[in-house]
Amino acid sequence: MRIELRVCYHCLRGEHENEHKTAVTRDLVACAEVVKEYKDVIDLDDVHIRKVKEEEGDDGRPAALPAVAATIQNEGVAVSDTQLVTMGENGYMLVYPNPQDALKVLAGNIDEISKVIGDNILPDLSPEGAEILSGAPLGGGPEAEHGGGPGAGPGAGGPTQGQPDADGSMDGGPGTQ
Numbered sequence: 001m002r003i004e005l006r007v008c009y010h011c012l013r014g015e016h017e018n019e020h021k022t023a024v025t026r027d028l029v030a031c032a033e034v035v036k037e038y039k040d041v042i043d044l045d046d047v048h049i050r051k052v053k054e055e056e057g058d059d060g061r062p063a064a065l066p067a068v069a070a071t072i073q074n075e076g077v078a079v080s081d082t083q084l085v086t087m088g089e090n091g092y093m094l095v096y097p098n099p100q101d102a103l104k105v106l107a108g109n110i111d112e113i114s115k116v117i118g119d120n121i122l123p124d125l126s127p128e129g130a131e132i133l134s135g136a137p138l139g140g141g142p143e144a145e146h147g148g149g150p151g152a153g154p155g156a157g158g159p160t161q162g163q164p165d166a167d168g169s170m171d172g173g174p175g176t177q
């Protein structure tokens with residue numbers, strides 16, 4: 001499997017004044033770096049960490065896996081600056097445009113590596129990241145069909161708890177169900 005994590009370089013550096021997103025972005029990169037370091041342990045072919053900058057010469061294009069998540073905002077296409085893309089042996093690509101899901105997938109890989117090497121190598125996470133990992137299971141995604149996918153523990157497939165929206169705003173809770 002190949003993995004590409006794409007994050008906003010400026011959120012990573014705290015320049016976009018979104019503390020929650022900065023915390024989660026740093027956790028994503030920290031986890032991806034661990035997975036990259038130990039990728040041979042679980043037979044990953046490649047782990048790529050792409051930091052997208054808002055400047056000329058960086059059009060946000062993918063580095064390793066050619067898939068980009070987008071949304072329509074103000075009637076225009078907005079490319080999601082944070083996403084995780086994986087490609088399995090079968091050639092299917094999975095795009096996780098939600099940072100919470102991306103973190104769970106990476107943490108799932110770290111969990112697998114930890115079991116193989118007999119040592120817990122999950123990096124220290126922010127309170128925000130720790131909360132995500134202790135929260136609702138991934139559930140319902142294509143990974144779930146394979147059984148041993150990241151996050152597909154005993155709780156997978158259970159009721160999904162209210163999740164913050166993709167950009168991580170925590171206020172208000174789920175208004176629409």
Ligand SMILES: [Zn+2]
Pocket residue numbers: 008009010011012016081
């Ligand atoms: Zn940003």
